[in-house]
Amino acid sequence: MKKLLMSVSLTLLLAACGSSVKLDTPPVEDKVASPVTPVAPSVPAPTAGSGGQKSVASVDLGSASQSSAMQSANRLVYFDYDSFAIRPEFQSVIESHARFIKADKSKKMAIEGHTDERGGREYNLALGQKRAEAVRRALTLQGADQSQLEAVSFGKEKPAMAGSNEAAWEKNRRAEMVYR
DSSP states (O other): OHHHHHHHHHHHHHTTTTTTTOSSSSSOOOSSOOOOOOOOOOOOOTTTTTTOOOOOOOOOOTTTHHHHHHHHSSEEEOOOOOOEEEEEHHHHHHHHHHHHHHHHHOOEEEEEEESSSOOOOOEEEEEEEEHHHHHHHHHHHHHGGGGGGGEEEEEEEESOOSSSHHHHHHHSSSOOOEEO
């Protein structure tokens, strides 16, 4: 009778520790696979007095000012609780970093996955890795080279904000893009 009670208790304990989040495949939309039809940009007619000349300043993506601007730009992607799905409001952050790293093949980036303090150490390390991998995959789908990207997990070990409330937890559920 003790063995039966013990095995039932153990089964219930293990079932309670489970999570409904599948950590197998990152839910990243593949935008590369869809056919893209180029659209010719419309150029406005020159205005009177301009002599028909337009001046356009060129942008050098490899310049030091552009590099420091990108490194100090928003490099955080926040996630919902118990999720590694990239929220739509962070798509522009992903796209801008993908363009930047694609333009300079000498750049390397580490994508650090983080979680809040809730949950076990192993689960949080796995979830942090899935968050970093989701961002890495999104960057590669935008054209970044996989050899320039490294996904690592810190789990709950490096919180961005101390505290045990929703505001702190929200800031800690993140992936951080760090240039090296």
